[in-house]
Amino acid sequence: MGEVRKVLLLMDKSRASDRDILRGISQYSQIHGPWKYFRNYPQYHSRPSRKKPLSRMDVKGIHGIITVMHELNENLIQQVRAARLPVIVIPTRRNIAGVPNVFEEKEAVGKMAAEYLLNLGFRHFAFCGFENLCWSQSRCEGFCRTIEKAGFTVHVYQEPKIPANLSWEKESLYLAGWLRSLPMPVGLMACNDDRGQLVIEACTQAGLLVPEQVAVIGVDNDELICDLADIPLSSVAMDFEKAGYEIARLLDEMMSGQPARRQILMKPTHIVARQSTDVIAIEDAEVADAVRFIRNHAKSQIHVNDLMKTVTLSRRTLEMKFRKVLGHTIHEEIMRVRMEQIAWMLTETNLSISQIALSMGYPNLTPIWRSFRKEKGMTPLQYRKLHRIQ
Incomplete structure (x- = not known):
């Protein structure tokens, strides 16, 4: 057995995203280790101390560090650099120069949320995030760019210019007023699930119905947060566990003396739809009914002729309506909905591709190979490898 590598983890274990990253790190070390981990003491166990964040280890015997930078703690940044150890940083406010950073795939999260709300038929859009967090800004930019490309505008929430320690109870009144000012119905993206939960609470204060007037989608798919929201929250799922595995792989390479030649990208995988977006915001009743039929039969191998048996319109008329309202044909909508279902099964289940095809x-x-490649730009196997630990 080789040397046991000692890794310092400065991460917040209370967040589902961080726990998923840690799970990926753990999986890598179980296969390629052994590693010994050193972590922060739990907050309830901590005693007041003037020591620097890394001093309890004195980094003596430590081979590598993985840290989340929730605050721009210049003291910690200098300590990390001064340690002269392999370090990987997961930044929240800005990228840290001189060390490998973990990024989100630029604008991809916002793009996925925007396309989801566009496909629900919304024509009014809003974004609620944090102005001083780099990941929130990236999600906002991707969301706005995609919506504007489709020919619509986005109402972006501006945080009140008041003390940073403003309580949520007071800010919620400000947010409720902003929500009441929006055109309805509106599809709203929150920068993460915590923000999404608070938006839903503010909607209740404002007397607005979710999802009928305000459909809300968050990010991270923190199941506890999503399920505890007043209205269960839809969310963009991220490949945090896969990212954790790749973080550990890169750190292992660095601890072996290899240069840090790459960054780690975290990517969105799919939408987990819950009650907060369970609505079809399409004014044309015939198109709305047709879309509802397609989604209710996503697992069945339906064709356009199956849909036409449920409507009174001619196929030519319904096709024209689909192109006007959704921007694509009936067949394309059927394929899009079915491929999204397959994408979910590839990332969230252990079913083989043959079993998925049969189901x-x-x-x-x-x-399934041909249709999935046309919709997603890659085969089902490539998609699964991209988003899951192999």
């Missing part, structure tokens, strides 16, 4: 009504792998 979706495909006689063999050829049609």
